Amino acid sequence: MSDFIERRIALSWAEPKRTYDVVIIGGGGHGLATAYYLAARHGITDVVVLEAGYIGAGNSGRNTTIIRANYGIPEAVRFYQHSLELYQGLEDELDCSIMHTRKGLIWLAHTEPQLRAERARSLLNVACGAETVMITPEETKQLCPQLDLTGGGRYPVLGASYHPAAATARHDRVVWAYAQGAMRRGVHVVQHRKVTGLLRDGARITGVDTTAGPINARVVLSAVGGNVSTVAAQAGVRLPIRSHPLQAFVTNFYTEAFQPIVSDTELLCYVSQTERGQMLIGAEFDRQPSYSLRSSFSFLQSTCAKVTQLLPFLGDLRILRQWTGICDISADFSPIMGATGVDGFLVTTGWGTWGFKAIPAGGEGMAELIATGRSPALLEPFGLDRFARDDTMADPGSTGTH
Ligand SMILES: Cc1cc2nc3c(=O)[nH]c(=O)nc-3n(C[C@H](O)[C@H](O)[C@H](O)COP(=O)(O)OP(=O)(O)OC[C@H]3O[C@@H](n4cnc5c(N)ncnc54)[C@H](O)[C@@H]3O)c2cc1C
Numbered sequence: 001m002s003d004f005i006e007r008r009i010a011l012s013w014a015e016p017k018r019t020y021d022v023v024i025i026g027g028g029g030h031g032l033a034t035a036y037y038l039a040a041r042h043g044i045t046d047v048v049v050l051e052a053g054y055i056g057a058g059n060s061g062r063n064t065t066i067i068r069a070n071y072g073i074p075e076a077v078r079f080y081q082h083s084l085e086l087y088q089g090l091e092d093e094l095d096c097s098i099m100h101t102r103k104g105l106i107w108l109a110h111t112e113p114q115l116r117a118e119r120a121r122s123l124l125n126v127a128c129g130a131e132t133v134m135i136t137p138e139e140t141k142q143l144c145p146q147l148d149l150t151g152g153g154r155y156p157v158l159g160a161s162y163h164p165a166a167a168t169a170r171h172d173r174v175v176w177a178y179a180q181g182a183m184r185r186g187v188h189v190v191q192h193r194k195v196t197g198l199l200r201d202g203a204r205i206t207g208v209d210t211t212a213g214p215i216n217a218r219v220v221l222s223a224v225g226g227n228v229s230t231v232a233a234q235a236g237v238r239l240p241i242r243s244h245p246l247q248a249f250v251t252n253f254y255t256e257a258f259q260p261i262v263s264d265t266e267l268l269c270y271v272s273q274t275e276r277g278q279m280l281i282g283a284e285f286d287r288q289p290s291y292s293l294r295s296s297f298s299f300l301q302s303t304c305a306k307v308t309q310l311l312p313f314l315g316d317l318r319i320l321r322q323w324t325g326i327c328d329i330s331a332d333f334s335p336i337m338g339a340t341g342v343d344g345f346l347v348t349t350g351w352g353t354w355g356f357k358a359i360p361a362g363g364e365g366m367a368e369l370i371a372t373g374r375s376p377a378l379l380e381p382f383g384l385d386r387f388a389r390d391d392t393m394a395d396p397g398s399t400g401t402h
Helices: 029-042 074-088 090-094 112-127 137-143 171-184 225-233 297-310 312-316 359-372
Strands: 019-025 047-050 105-109 133-135 159-163 188-190 195-201 204-210 213-222 241-253 261-264 269-273 278-283 319-330 336-339 345-349
Touching (some): 019 204, 029 171, 029 345, 029 359, 074 090, 074 359, 090 171, 105 112, 105 137, 112 159, 133 137, 137 159, 171 188, 171 359, 213 225, 225 319, 241 297, 261 297, 269 297, 297 312, 297 319, 336 359
Parallel strands (some): 019 047, 019 213, 047 188, 213 345
Antiparallel strands (some): 105 159, 133 159, 195 204, 241 319, 261 269
């Protein structure tokens, strides 16, 4: 666990100019990280990030903060492993505590087919550079003494895959740290400035219209999370994305330590403990596409029924808060980063329920693409053109949640 040192985060706001080299729409983790790496790695500082609300108002400030690389396809494992490693050095790079804490992630198996799936995951992870090992029920219990190995008599634990490098980090500090790093290098970040349209010169996007007038740019990047379909539509781009709500909740203080992150593919739920001792619980996204931020009682009811089978102590705690974010879920559950076929207009999207862990690698890669005009190798497989080539990268076993 990192020692948390509270230091003032110095954010300096700017009045936007009329013209920039790069306009980034959306002050979430991906937009701000791209701005930071443009300035820090490529010396490109003539950049503005335009945020409709406040920075981190979207999913980057609403997620359950899990960082892991134990995905189910090689391209994803390599990409997320790089991101996980960037996170490990982020406090030094950004000179700011993000409360990065290594916890380890247990993925439970209740049936023989699930055990085989977890074995396959472990082998693939190791082959692609991420550490994941199989553990027995007894080893699982040692890592998480609170676990009921009978699963309430219905979901017996036959084994699990264990990903020791999985971690968490304080989500809004990640947003603020990238914002501070970008601002220190001269990037402008403007809050409460919604992009309402895109400017065109023939087939090329040449800037954005905002609630306070137009801004011209050589490149416009959309990093707007669940709102991407409406922004991309203004450029005439139809994306294979649906926006779905994803909910989560925390309980009151649990007095004992709960070290790992516990996940379950059959029950599609996961549990960890926050730095404040609250139990943080998430599950799969709502099946009905929607832009509604309303939380539902049915989500609480079904998720509580699942997690208390595995971790009976949760039944004695009280639910403190519940919230919702709108997730940009792609057709193959993998992100979409890069060109859109419209000159001057790029996207970083499809981050769905799993994009917090991707913020460093996604931002670094998008900055390289904008600076050099070439997609770095780690981003290459995630281009939008994969759908036209029928070369999609379905990873549903790993990405329905966190
Ligand atoms: C409940 C929940 C739990 C999650 N848990 C995890 C997890 O454990 N691990 C993980 O890796 N991921 C998780 N995620 C997913 C993760 O939070 C997102 O994928 C990630 O934060 C996306 O970052 P972003 O920068 O693309 O989008 P966002 O953080 O949503 O930022 C987009 C920003 O764009 C702004 N915006 C929108 N439209 C406009 C406009 N027209 N003009 C200007 N600004 C605009 C919004 O206000 C917003 O601030 C979770 C998500 C939710 C909702």
